[in-house]
Amino acid sequence: MSGADASFLYLETPSVHMHTLKIVVVEHHRDLTYDNLVAGTLARLRRMPALRRRIVPVPFALNHPLIVTQPRIDPERHFYRHDLGGSATLRDAEREIGRIAGRPLDHDVPLWEIHVIEGLAGGRRVVVGKIHHALADGNAANAMLANLTDIRSAEMATPMLRDTDDDTTVPSRGRLAVEAVRDAIVQIAVLPRLLLTTVRGMTSMLRYRRRNVTGVPLPIANAPRVSFNGPLTPRRSFATVTLPLADLREVRREHGVTLNDVVLAVTAGALRRWMDLHGERPSVSLTAGVPVGLDAAGSGPRLLGNRVSNLFTTLATDVDDPVERLQRISRTAKHAKEMNRRLGSEMLADWNQFAPPSVIALGTRLYSRFRAARFHPAAFSAIVSNVPGPRELISIGGARLSDIFSVGPLVDGIGLNVTVWSYVDRMNFSLLACPDLLPDVEVLASYFPPALAELLAEPEPGESVRSDPDEGEHDHGDQESA
Numbered sequence: 001m002s003g004a005d006a007s008f009l010y011l012e013t014p015s016v017h018m019h020t021l022k023i024v025v026v027e028h029h030r031d032l033t034y035d036n037l038v039a040g041t042l043a044r045l046r047r048m049p050a051l052r053r054r055i056v057p058v059p060f061a062l063n064h065p066l067i068v069t070q071p072r073i074d075p076e077r078h079f080y081r082h083d084l085g086g087s088a089t090l091r092d093a094e095r096e097i098g099r100i101a102g103r104p105l106d107h108d109v110p111l112w113e114i115h116v117i118e119g120l121a122g123g124r125r126v127v128v129g130k131i132h133h134a135l136a137d138g139n140a141a142n143a144m145l146a147n148l149t150d151i152r153s154a155e156m157a158t159p160m161l162r163d164t165d166d167d168t169t170v171p172s173r174g175r176l177a178v179e180a181v182r183d184a185i186v187q188i189a190v191l192p193r194l195l196l197t198t199v200r201g202m203t204s205m206l207r208y209r210r211r212n213v214t215g216v217p218l219p220i221a222n223a224p225r226v227s228f229n230g231p232l233t234p235r236r237s238f239a240t241v242t243l244p245l246a247d248l249r250e251v252r253r254e255h256g257v258t259l260n261d262v263v264l265a266v267t268a269g270a271l272r273r274w275m276d277l278h279g280e281r282p283s284v285s286l287t288a289g290v291p292v293g294l295d296a297a298g299s300g301p302r303l304l305g306n307r308v309s310n311l312f313t314t315l316a317t318d319v320d321d322p323v324e325r326l327q328r329i330s331r332t333a334k335h336a337k338e339m340n341r342r343l344g345s346e347m348l349a350d351w352n353q354f355a356p357p358s359v360i361a362l363g364t365r366l367y368s369r370f371r372a373a374r375f376h377p378a379a380f381s382a383i384v385s386n387v388p389g390p391r392e393l394i395s396i397g398g399a400r401l402s403d404i405f406s407v408g409p410l411v412d413g414i415g416l417n418v419t420v421w422s423y424v425d426r427m428n429f430s431l432l433a434c435p436d437l438l439p440d441v442e443v444l445a446s447y448f449p450p451a452l453a454e455l456l457a458e459p460e461p462g463e464s465v466r467s468d469p470d471e472g473e474h475d476h477g478d479q480e481s482a
Contacts, residue, residue: 003352028123029399047147061358063180084119224282229378231371269451286381373413
């Protein structure tokens with residue numbers, strides 16, 4: 001495995017689960033039974049290589065784990081049914097999804113599960129795909145979803161790769177150890193160049209930050225203490241809210257910002273209301289960690305692994321006026337992207353290649369066990385991610401998907417993840433929280449529509465409105481994202 005992929009394994013503890021969730025609401029269709037869904041998924045596994053990969057640790061953690069193909073998948077260890085009784089609502093399904101999110105994946109088999117939630121009113125089902133972030137980020141998961149569906153949108157029309165790897169031979173422990181040491185020696189050869197590149201990148205980034213007055217937040221240094229920042233417990237809660245894509249685009253056009261800026265501003269507005277409700281809005285702004293996809297435009301679909309970086313920006317929750325808040329978010333995000341570019345978007349992934357697995361994993365477990373997140377400010381306040389999804393209605397086994405949601409994991413100290421997937425004409429916001437830090441995630445979700453509404457208000461007389469940005473712009477992250 002690459003260090004970037006393996007890092008998601010090292011971050012996992014009993015209270016930190018590094019899987020992502022892909023959730024589809026499936027309309028009733030008589031031909032799509034549970035058994036047919038299982039059989040159809042298994043028949044398409046070659047189109048989804050991440051689902052055939054198993055993690056094999058290297059002896060003594062001398063290097064990152066090996067990833068091998070498992071030719072046979074035991075359905076009983078990957079597919080699960082949940083019956084909600086026949087008249088359940090989507091909110092009932094969201095509570096069940098929270099419970100699903102709160103259980104770790106079994107590391108003895110390929111790191112994924114599919115949960116089918118039945119018993120919703122009208123015969124609908126909710127299908128929850130649960131996959132470890134070490135296997136795929138948001139863009140890879142999006143490509144796999146296209147390979148599972150009957151209809152592909154324009155963005156998914158590129159022919160998908162098929163998995164041709166049938167090499168299931170696992171080397172002996174001795175061979176694994178020898179290969180791990182040899183690979184580590186080869187990697188050391190690139191260390192001097194990486195050091196030089198890192199020094200140059202950090203120098204350029206710091207010079208740029210000193211020159212601009214926007215105040216791009218730095219991890220830990222600028223995040224205030226709020227109740228949903230603290231040591232995680234294993235429990236998770238989940239909620240969703242859907243907003244019209246046309247409304248977010250209208251805000252983007254009117255104020256000359258990006259769609260990502262609007263997503264951040266809507267999230268900030270909702271958080272302000274939630275903090276007012278709980279009497280804890282700090283005088284300085286909350287900050288956001290934003291996953292940023294690194295796949296080059298036109299590079300084609302990718303069905304495995306992670307190509308993601310992170311940038312840190314403000315949510316401007318200390319600004320009362322919603323339009324001024326949006327503009328500050330836009331200015332800061334622009335400078336954060338430039339700082340990230342100067343530092344080198346892939347620099348952290350390159351350094352992950354040299355991370356000693358045993359040391360990192362032990363440090364992470366101890367940090368979690370002693371609840372060390374309570375002793376220092378959070379690196380940032382919340383994770384906010386935005387991934388473009390299908391542009392037309394799609395179906396599985398003839399059954400139409402009425403909605404698609406996705407959410408990435410929480411990391412210790414950060415008890416809220418907001419992930420946005422666009423689908424046809426809507427923006428679907430998914431909120432994952434630790435209920436022992438943020439007990440009413442559904443209340444927070446209810447504040448997103450009014451946060452968008454205040455941005456749709458007419459600008460005050462005399463306000464200048466910048467020109468419309470590129471209509472095709474849709475900066476995005478994975479969780480993922482992400």
